[in-house]
Amino acid sequence: MTYSDTTGLDQTTGNGYGAAGLSDVWPHVKPLGKSLMGALVLGILGSLAGAAQPLMVSRIIDTYGHRSLAFPVVALIVLLTLSALLTSMQQLILERSGEQFSFSLRSGVIDRMLNLPISVIDANRRGDLVSRVTADVATAREIISQGIVELCSQSITIVVWPS
Numbered sequence: 001m002t003y004s005d006t007t008g009l010d011q012t013t014g015n016g017y018g019a020a021g022l023s024d025v026w027p028h029v030k031p032l033g034k035s036l037m038g039a040l041v042l043g044i045l046g047s048l049a050g051a052a053q054p055l056m057v058s059r060i061i062d063t064y065g066h067r068s069l070a071f072p073v074v075a076l077i078v079l080l081t082l083s084a085l086l087t088s089m090q091q092l093i094l095e096r097s098g099e100q101f102s103f104s105l106r107s108g109v110i111d112r113m114l115n116l117p118i119s120v121i122d123a124n125r126r127g128d129l130v131s132r133v134t135a136d137v138a139t140a141r142e143i144i145s146q147g148i149v150e151l152c153s154q155s156i157t158i159v160v161w162p163s
Contacts, residue, residue: 042090
């Protein structure tokens with residue numbers, strides 16, 4: 001009988017790279033739920049503010065020479081500032097959440113590796129074990145801090161972008 005843990009190493013032979021499932025990652029993501037939802041809301045609002053900018057530019061062009069440009073120009077400046085502020089706040093939340101996720105996942109992987117039998121550690125190259133803690137966790141961090149929320153908020157941009 002073989003047993004594969006979250007390091008991807010088979011406990012019996014020390015070989016193989018099993019894939020971690022959502023159930024392995026969920027305990028590290030669950031505490032970040034509110035932060036990720038907040039970042040998603042900020043991303044959606046930022047996307048909406050960004051989508052309204054071309055409409056304001058269009059209004060400025062249409063009213064040039066006919067009416068005062070004060071309101072459309074001020075509205076455009078407010079939209080640009082709001083979009084930048086929302087995006088910055090979203091990035092701050094995502095980066096902090098990504099670091100928390102990365103720390104939690106690394107701690108779990110290191111804890112798991114410290115409890116591996118010596119035979120498993122001897123059967124693997126040290127670089128492979130270190131790679132699990134550094135490169136693989138960094139890749140997972142990027143997915144959490146950029147991929148998921150950006151996918152959702154940018155989908156909103158595509159849907160509402162004026163044609």
